[in-house]
Amino acid sequence: MTAPEFSRPIALDTIGDVPRTVTVEADEAERAALAARFGLASIARLAARATVSLRSGFPYAEGAVTAAVTQNCIVTGDPLPVAVEEPFALRFLPTDMASDSEVELDAAACDTMFHSGGAIDLGEAAAETLALALDPFPRGPGADAALKAAGVIGEDAYTPLNAFAALQALKKT
Template identity: 55%
Template sequence: MTPEFPRPQRLDQIGTGDNQIVLAADADERAALAKRFGLLSLEALESRFVLRRESQGIVARGHVSARVTQACVATGTPLPATVEEDFAIRFLPEPAGGSVDDEVELSADECDIVFYTGNAIDLGEAAAETMALALDPFPRSPQAASVLKAAGVLSEEEAKPFGALAGLKDALAKKGS
């Protein structure tokens, strides 16, 4: 798969000091990313990276900013949203054999791990994935609750274990009146 927003950064150009890089997706790249991530549109995508070579790979810290339009999951209504997301990523060479056997536990102050092959890391893909992970997976318009209720979808409150019993209690109370 060819990435929609390729920004390879050669490893031999990353020193031990901080390397600052600013990226912005152009209109064609944003349209392709919107399609990939199921967005109605992606109006802006920018990211700032500070790269540093460390003994445990390349560490990228920075910030992703985006303006998107998502569709309400119930009504399809366009919903504008913004993403302002800080990130910390550790790029490591792909393990021999291409598989990772050990599960890695990360604390809150540690970096996400991204494996790479070859002599470059893709900062554009890292920015795109960071943006996608920050999006609301189930965006809802103000009308969503009524549309879902009319379709017979239970609210979170109704779906709780005692929600069904509360409905039964209300039905029995009406019957007894």
């Protein structure tokens, strides 16, 4: 397995019951590599600020990811600047617990990431949080006009019932 593009390990033996604040920020090379990984035009800024502590014996991080990225419109390809401010709550479990059939989550409904070795990776957690926060099918202001110009009537025009009705109309002629 290759190392993450934006890795900020926090040694497990430095995480205690008393919360501490950790801030991480991706440099230019890390942002370029993450943009390639996530299929983005660019990432101008990516940072995370989290409170890290042990909860029920496991590392836990709660905070927010902030980013400025450029996605491309899926219709026109036009660049779309996107500002991200995404909160997260993550519990880190050892990789060997990933194969356990039952991992009980508390009522806080935090997400779970797995770690191996003696550290959790707040950089990779921030990168994955960013990826999940982005619109997977971004559309710019000119998308509808471009679709119409290409002859696309509408996305809901061909539901199964409408398609069947169109076939019935053809049969009558």
